[in-house]
Amino acid sequence: MENGSRVWKYGDDVDTDVIVPARYLTTSVPEELAAHCMEDIDSGFAKAVSPGDVIVAGGNFGCGSSREHAPIAIKASGVSCVVAASFARIFFRNAINIGLPILECPEAAAEAENGDRMSVDLASGMIRNLTRGTSHAAAPFPPFMRGIMDAGGLIAYVSAKSSAGSRKGS
Amino acid sequence: MAMTMTQKILAAHSGESEVVAGQLIEARLDLVLGNDVTAPVAIREFERIPGAAVFDRGKIALVPDHFAPNKDIESAEQCKAMREFARKHGIENYFEIGCMGIEHALLPERGLVLPGELVIGADSHTCTYGAAGAFSTGVGSTDMAAGMATGVAWFKVPSAIRFALHGGLGGWASGKDLILSIIGAIGVDGALYRSMEFVGPGVASLTMEERFTVANMAIEAGAKNGIFPVDEKTRAWAASVSNRPYVEYAADPDAEYERTITIDLSTIRPTVAFPHLPSNTRPASGSGVVAIDQVVIGSCTNGRIEDLRVAAEILKGRRVADGVRCIVFPATQKIYLQAIREGLIEAFIEAGAIVSTPTCGPCLGGHMGILAEGERAIATTNRNFVGRMGHPKSEVYLASPATAAASAIAGKIVDPEEVLEAPGRRG
Numbered sequence: 361m362e363n364g365s366r367v368w369k370y371g372d373d374v375d376t377d378v379i380v381p382a383r384y385l386t387t388s389v390p391e392e393l394a395a396h397c398m399e400d401i402d403s404g405f406a407k408a409v410s411p412g413d414v415i416v417a418g419g420n421f422g423c424g425s426s427r428e429h430a431p432i433a434i435k436a437s438g439v440s441c442v443v444a445a446s447f448a449r450i451f452f453r454n455a456i457n458i459g460l461p462i463l464e465c466p467e468a469a470a471e472a473e474n475g476d477r478m479s480v481d482l483a484s485g486m487i488r489n490l491t492r493g494t495s496h497a498a499a500p501f502p503p504f505m506r507g508i509m510d511a512g513g514l515i516a517y518v519s520a521k522s523s524a525g526s527r528k529g530s
Numbered sequence: 531m532a533m534t535m536t537q538k539i540l541a542a543h544s545g546e547s548e549v550v551a552g553q554l555i556e557a558r559l560d561l562v563l564g565n566d567v568t569a570p571v572a573i574r575e576f577e578r579i580p581g582a583a584v585f586d587r588g589k590i591a592l593v594p595d596h597f598a599p600n601k602d603i604e605s606a607e608q609c610k611a612m613r614e615f616a617r618k619h620g621i622e623n624y625f626e627i628g629c630m631g632i633e634h635a636l637l638p639e640r641g642l643v644l645p646g647e648l649v650i651g652a653d654s655h656t657c658t659y660g661a662a663g664a665f666s667t668g669v670g671s672t673d674m675a676a677g678m679a680t681g682v683a684w685f686k687v688p689s690a691i692r693f694a695l696h697g698g699l700g701g702w703a704s705g706k707d708l709i710l711s712i713i714g715a716i717g718v719d720g721a722l723y724r725s726m727e728f729v730g731p732g733v734a735s736l737t738m739e740e741r742f743t744v745a746n747m748a749i750e751a752g753a754k755n756g757i758f759p760v761d762e763k764t765r766a767w768a769a770s771v772s773n774r775p776y777v778e779y780a781a782d783p784d785a786e787y788e789r790t791i792t793i794d795l796s797t798i799r800p801t802v803a804f805p806h807l808p809s810n811t812r813p814a815s816g817s818g819v820v821a822i823d824q825v826v827i828g829s830c831t832n833g834r835i836e837d838l839r840v841a842a843e844i845l846k847g848r849r850v851a852d853g854v855r856c857i858v859f860p861a862t863q864k865i866y867l868q869a870i871r872e873g874l875i876e877a878f879i880e881a882g883a884i885v886s887t888p889t890c891g892p893c894l895g896g897h898m899g900i901l902a903e904g905e906r907a908i909a910t911t912n913r914n915f916v917g918r919m920g921h922p923k924s925e926v927y928l929a930s931p932a933t934a935a936a937s938a939i940a941g942k943i944v945d946p947e948e949v950l951e952a953p954g955r956r957g
């Protein structure tokens with residue numbers, strides 16, 4: 361996108377309880393979860409977010425519970441990528457497994473401000489901040505994870521493997 | 531190449547003679563766990579796999595605990611989806627109301643997790659079973675779905691931080707105070723992606739219950755898992771819950787650790803994590819005047835029989851302060867029954883507390899004790915994030931059962947020693 365995507369900027373330790381409060385976990389419908397995305401930290405987010413927008417945050421993004429509802433809500437709200445200084449472990453796994461693009465880049469995360477315009481190239485990991493005129497490269501994913509992402513998530517990856525007759529296990 | 535205890539277990543389950551930190555492996559699973567929040571999502575994903583069948587009916591555990599007994603129609607539908615899946619696939623370890631409990635207390639109690647085993651669970655506190663010398667870690671629902679179908683999961687082999695424990699806990703200090711102190715020192719991402727391996731002569735002084743509490747909160751420091759060596763106490767515990775054979779793994783003497791943190795257990799004091807992070811800790815005695823509206827004693831962190839005994843010892847013959855609501859949650863049916871037999875439930879009720887059937891309840895702001903705007907609770911649970919127990923403008927303070935019970939009597943947060951004499955060391 362020429363004009364880049366709008367940045368929604370948050371701080372360190374954004375936890376899954378603020379990404380989707382547990383009081384809404386009686387549903388797993390992506391659109392319903394998206395309606396409450398970030399509600400306890402930024403009540404305006406769910407209404408104002410546009411398809412393609414980018415969430416940028418500090419360290420340990422997605423800490424807390426294992427709820428996949430968190431990346432599902434972010435993905436369903438139209439966010440195209442989350443850029444953070446670092447991700448909590450389970451959130452990282454879940455995002456890859458459901459196909460929500462995430463990039464770890466402390467420099468890009470530190471520099472961006474709320475409302476900046478940013479363009480992200482997932483293939484190369486290049487992050488351009490159009491407002492500030494800067495670029496940073498995030499570390500690319502190892503091939504194993506690229507395999508899961510390229511297949512469209514873990515379920516598609518497993519399905520392809522099992523139909524190829526290469527199912528492992530004991 | 532020398533390996534940590536965690537790396538040994540991962541190597542054994544991936545068919546490799548050795549693994550190194552950072553390596554991506556596929557490992558064989560001994561148990562796959564899900565609950566009423568995460569399993570419905572996993573089931574939906576599972577059913578997208580063409581011709582999906584479960585890899586082993588005996589190696590999947592499904593526990594309705596978060597919103598069960600069903601708190602509303604939506605949660606009833608979620609539990610129903612899990613129940614129907616369990617029936618359809620003949621899942622052996624589905625725990626209906628009547629034999630249920632909070633998953634991380636229930637599975638060890640049922641002998642479903644033993645030393646050396648590898649467990650994934652679609653719940654972040656799956657790391658609890660490291661207390662038993664197992665490798666266990668929380669994953670998401672999609673991992674759970676793939677795990678149920680294939681019996682394997684991908685892992686990045688973690689590096690480790692070693693916690694060398696010496697001496698013994700004194701006074702009212704407990705395993706909860708130890709882990710809160712550690713998280714306070716290293717931060718909520720202090721062990722991000724890493725194993726926390728607890729070693730040293732001090733380990734022997736910790737009860738199994740305390741080890742479960744410590745391992746339970748490894749995730750609150752960002753860790754992939756927390757793990758304890760297998761010793762006499764572990765073996766005695768394992769023999770009491772199961773007669774299945776198991777394998778003991780131990781770290782190589784020259785295993786590499788990112789760092790070693792040495793802790794003298796006798797220096798640990800009753801500790802409280804203030805809102806809104808588990809790392810925001812202070813000594814309970816330095817809390818100032820923090821008046822409380824609610825006290826919650828229970829959860830997968832501190833809802834075991836030893837926790838209830840400590841709380842009852844403090845509450846027995848005393849009264850919960852006027853205006854304070856004290857809610858006690860035994861973690862499983864077995865613990866509940868044991869507490870009745872020991873007279874603990876009577877002590878709670880006579881003190882003015884209420885006792886609930888096992889459920890996650892208020893721990894995650896689900897039901898059975900939700901906070902209104904501006905209210906404060908002291909809880910023996912594991913998270914005090916914004917809105918965790920209810921209104922986004924409510925507050926949760928994390929503490930041990932002793933500190934929570936003493937605070938219930940005082941009506942404000944106190945060190946148990948401020949209202950009671952220090953006990954002799956228990957266990």
Ligand code: SF4
Binds near residue numbers: 634
């Ligand atoms: S008691 Fe709390 S932390 Fe434990 S499994 Fe239930 S909701 Fe999670």
